Amino acid sequence: MLQISQRGIEMPASPIRKLVPFAETAKKNGTTVYHLNIGQPDIETPKQCLDAVKHYDIKVLEYSHSAGNESYRNKLVSYYAKNKIDITANDIIITTGGSEAILFGFMTCLNPGDEVIIPEPFYANYNGFAIEANVVVKPIASSIESGFALPPIEEFEKAITPKTKAIMVCNPNNPTGYLYSSAEMKTLEEIVLKHNLFLFADEAYREFCYEGIHTSAMHLKGAEQHVILMDTISKRYSACGGRIGAFITKNKEVLNTAMKFAQARLSPPSYAQILGEAAVDLPDDYFNTTKAEYRLRRDTLIKRLNAMDGVFCPNPGGAFYAMAKLPIDDCDKFCQWLLESFSHNGATVMLAPGTGFYSTAGKGLNEVRLAYVLNVESIQKAMDCLEAALKQYPGRK
Amino acid sequence: MLQISQRGIEMPASPIRKLVPFAETAKKNGTTVYHLNIGQPDIETPKQCLDAVKHYDIKVLEYSHSAGNESYRNKLVSYYAKNKIDITANDIIITTGGSEAILFGFMTCLNPGDEVIIPEPFYANYNGFAIEANVVVKPIASSIESGFALPPIEEFEKAITPKTKAIMVCNPNNPTGYLYSSAEMKTLEEIVLKHNLFLFADEAYREFCYEGIHTSAMHLKGAEQHVILMDTISKRYSACGGRIGAFITKNKEVLNTAMKFAQARLSPPSYAQILGEAAVDLPDDYFNTTKAEYRLRRDTLIKRLNAMDGVFCPNPGGAFYAMAKLPIDDCDKFCQWLLESFSHNGATVMLAPGTGFYSTAGKGLNEVRLAYVLNVESIQKAMDCLEAALKQYPGRK
Numbered sequence: 105m106l107q108i109s110q111r112g113i114e115m116p117a118s119p120i121r122k123l124v125p126f127a128e129t130a131k132k133n134g135t136t137v138y139h140l141n142i143g144q145p146d147i148e149t150p151k152q153c154l155d156a157v158k159h160y161d162i163k164v165l166e167y168s169h170s171a172g173n174e175s176y177r178n179k180l181v182s183y184y185a186k187n188k189i190d191i192t193a194n195d196i197i198i199t200t201g202g203s204e205a206i207l208f209g210f211m212t213c214l215n216p217g218d219e220v221i222i223p224e225p226f227y228a229n230y231n232g233f234a235i236e237a238n239v240v241v242k243p244i245a246s247s248i249e250s251g252f253a254l255p256p257i258e259e260f261e262k263a264i265t266p267k268t269k270a271i272m273v274c275n276p277n278n279p280t281g282y283l284y285s286s287a288e289m290k291t292l293e294e295i296v297l298k299h300n301l302f303l304f305a306d307e308a309y310r311e312f313c314y315e316g317i318h319t320s321a322m323h324l325k326g327a328e329q330h331v332i333l334m335d336t337i338s339k340r341y342s343a344c345g346g347r348i349g350a351f352i353t354k355n356k357e358v359l360n361t362a363m364k365f366a367q368a369r370l371s372p373p374s375y376a377q378i379l380g381e382a383a384v385d386l387p388d389d390y391f392n393t394t395k396a397e398y399r400l401r402r403d404t405l406i407k408r409l410n411a412m413d414g415v416f417c418p419n420p421g422g423a424f425y426a427m428a429k430l431p432i433d434d435c436d437k438f439c440q441w442l443l444e445s446f447s448h449n450g451a452t453v454m455l456a457p458g459t460g461f462y463s464t465a466g467k468g469l470n471e472v473r474l475a476y477v478l479n480v481e482s483i484q485k486a487m488d489c490l491e492a493a494l495k496q497y498p499g500r501k
Numbered sequence: 502m503l504q505i506s507q508r509g510i511e512m513p514a515s516p517i518r519k520l521v522p523f524a525e526t527a528k529k530n531g532t533t534v535y536h537l538n539i540g541q542p543d544i545e546t547p548k549q550c551l552d553a554v555k556h557y558d559i560k561v562l563e564y565s566h567s568a569g570n571e572s573y574r575n576k577l578v579s580y581y582a583k584n585k586i587d588i589t590a591n592d593i594i595i596t597t598g599g600s601e602a603i604l605f606g607f608m609t610c611l612n613p614g615d616e617v618i619i620p621e622p623f624y625a626n627y628n629g630f631a632i633e634a635n636v637v638v639k640p641i642a643s644s645i646e647s648g649f650a651l652p653p654i655e656e657f658e659k660a661i662t663p664k665t666k667a668i669m670v671c672n673p674n675n676p677t678g679y680l681y682s683s684a685e686m687k688t689l690e691e692i693v694l695k696h697n698l699f700l701f702a703d704e705a706y707r708e709f710c711y712e713g714i715h716t717s718a719m720h721l722k723g724a725e726q727h728v729i730l731m732d733t734i735s736k737r738y739s740a741c742g743g744r745i746g747a748f749i750t751k752n753k754e755v756l757n758t759a760m761k762f763a764q765a766r767l768s769p770p771s772y773a774q775i776l777g778e779a780a781v782d783l784p785d786d787y788f789n790t791t792k793a794e795y796r797l798r799r800d801t802l803i804k805r806l807n808a809m810d811g812v813f814c815p816n817p818g819g820a821f822y823a824m825a826k827l828p829i830d831d832c833d834k835f836c837q838w839l840l841e842s843f844s845h846n847g848a849t850v851m852l853a854p855g856t857g858f859y860s861t862a863g864k865g866l867n868e869v870r871l872a873y874v875l876n877v878e879s880i881q882k883a884m885d886c887l888e889a890a891l892k893q894y895p896g897r898k
Binding site for chain 1: 509514515518543545560561601635
């Protein structure tokens with residue numbers, strides 16, 4: 105018998121996508137499914153970005169530079185400058201989505217068996233990239249009661265071993281929506297300096313902050329050599345299918361090493377680099393409109409959730425996610441039940457089970473992640489469904 | 502001091518791209534550089550493929566399915582059927598270039614420390630993907646004297662250890678241009694069945710066969726569960742920048758496992774999937790024109806090379822590469838010297854040093870790879886340069 109690899113066995117199936125067949129069946133049976141389960145925004149991709157691709161006149165669709173087009177990297181410098189992130193084009197490698205930036209970070213900085221500390225709940229695919237790179241995720245708990253704030257410094261220090269090489273944060277956070285304060289970012293700076301660790305900063309949702317301002321890991325001037333920024337245009341410009349991200353660091357040894365991984369896969373996708381470059385020219389108020397829309401949705405969602413009996417959802421400061429605690433026995437069962445056995449006025453809601461965002465077994469059992477990527481009217485209807493569902497669900501607690 | 506990873510240190514820099522700064526300097530100094538060093542075809546991307554992207558009307562650039570658009574996978578079935586490769590849409594995962602298909606193959610089928618046997622010289626980036634996946638490449642020698650034919654079965658059997666999990670071939674071959682015969686493919690089938698190994702088949706150059714017909718690994722009906730086809734549209738349609746490839750296998754366990762890696766990175770690039778889908782509708786004679794052009798170039802190149810004193814180049818049966826033996830001391834020095842210290846009528850030629858395609862140290866020292874991706878006139882001029890250079894090069898042997 106041919107055997108697949110151990111890492112292939114250990115690789116987690118997407119905790120969100122495993123429910124897809126149940127959603128498909130529900131739809132085939134005529135039920136409307138409100139998708140709050142996935143971070144696919146319905147916000148339109150800016151027309152001038154789509155048009156840039158339409159007007160991209162070439163004879164040959166050539167490989168780009170392995171680090172991405174120089175013109176795009178030069179433009180990005182001005183985007184980051186607006187966010188007080190002071191870098192040059194030579195500090196940037198354009199990647200195939202934020203995903204590849206994360207993988208490059210793990211591959212470049214950690215040996216097999218090395219550890220990266222991540223506050224949980226965290227973006228489920230970090231687990232997958234960790235298994236690909238054969239590195240170990242050490243979760244430390246952030247709690248829904250504290251709104252998923254950064255765990256205290258002692259919790260990090262308890263988790264640090266001789267194998268620890270990095271701390272990773274997503275800010276604003278997916279799945280919790282938590283926006284780390286400037287003081288919390290300072291704490292992280294202190295820890296990585298004291299223990300000589302890398303700081304991986306996934307800032308995919310930088311532009312979506314509703315309470316307070318965003319402190320980038322790149323603002324931590326004392327930790328410049330420690331910080332690797334993992335970025336993407338997917339959420340910023342509603343351009344998920346483009347698969348364009350960025351790996352950014354002032355640490356030249358890290359950048360040069362990541363560049364070897366970039367060379368092996370030749371180049372990032374050409375078309376969406378054109379889109380990304382055009383996006384830098386969007387008017388300064390572009391994000392205001394998008395942010396106002398997301399804020400309205402957030403306010404609608406959080407208000408409805410907390411008005412339901414037995415439900416608690418902290419108010420997320422950023423991104424477009426919220427983690428809510430529900431009065432249920434098991435979120436995986438509940439999310440499947442919503443699709444398989446429930447409907448309300450011909451509709452139901454698809455949510456992401458909380459368990460998928462924890463690597464500690466047994467955690468998140470009564471939590472779900474909601475992505476507010478639908479308009480307010482749809483969110484209202486989805487909340488009607490959830491409210492009715494919680495009254496009927498046999499596993500209610 | 503922050504330390505990068507051991508695999509980061511071991512990761513090879515691109516053997517081709519390291520000469521780029523010397524080429525840039527030569528150009529700045531006014532020298533024309535004929536690029537025979539890289540597999541970036543000058544053949545135009547078919548207009549109807551580029552137009553499909555221009556006419557792609559969307560409001561939101563969404564994630565595609567992790568396995569790629571269903572409509573594209575359905576179309577691809579008919580492309581493969583024309584090549585007598587009998588698969589369904591469910592046997593295909595669309596990947597980000599052929600590169601990702603190779604990485605998925607290594608990750609899915611091999612544990613860290615497991616071995617893959619590859620006839621050398623081989624495509625240099627296999628080394629990089631092997632390091633990323635922490636697997637060991639065991640080269641077995643194919644020789645320029647035999648035109649880089651498949652090594653005899655005994656050579657494979659000598660290299661097989663309990664750690665061997667797969668054999669990998671590129672057919673037609675990059676860098677040698679060798680086209681494996683049906684008998685050689687049968688030999689591979691025999692070995693993988695006897696020793697229970699996977700057979701990784703990189704068929705990026707399938708459509709470019711000049712002598713005899715292409716035998717795909719997917720034609721080996723007895724080894725269906727063993728074969729993983731790693732494909733790409735980059736060379737087929739001159740669409741390298743699109744970053745669209747495919748991971749194809751009838752082995753469901755392998756496909757389902759690779760799918761978990763595909764889910765972690767969410768989706769392949771959307772735009773170039775549209776291009777790839779349009780390419781399947783190209784007229785049946787599309788490849789005839791391209792092939793005739795490449796054949797003409799090949800004939801020109803090989804004739805010129807073998808007419809030079811001390812040069813030997815076997816006639817490649819496919820792809821658009823040739824490996825030539827030159828009367829030189831060290832190909833890395835020679836290729837650098839061509840860019841740094843030589844010109845002929847204001848021009849020089851950039852070649853890929855043979856050493857980069859061998860993992861056995863010391864091999865390929867007097868070999869270079871030439872990609873015939875320029876028109877006949879440019880190839881003639883490039884050969885004028887090479888001929889003159891070999892007369893002047895201080896390290897001539």
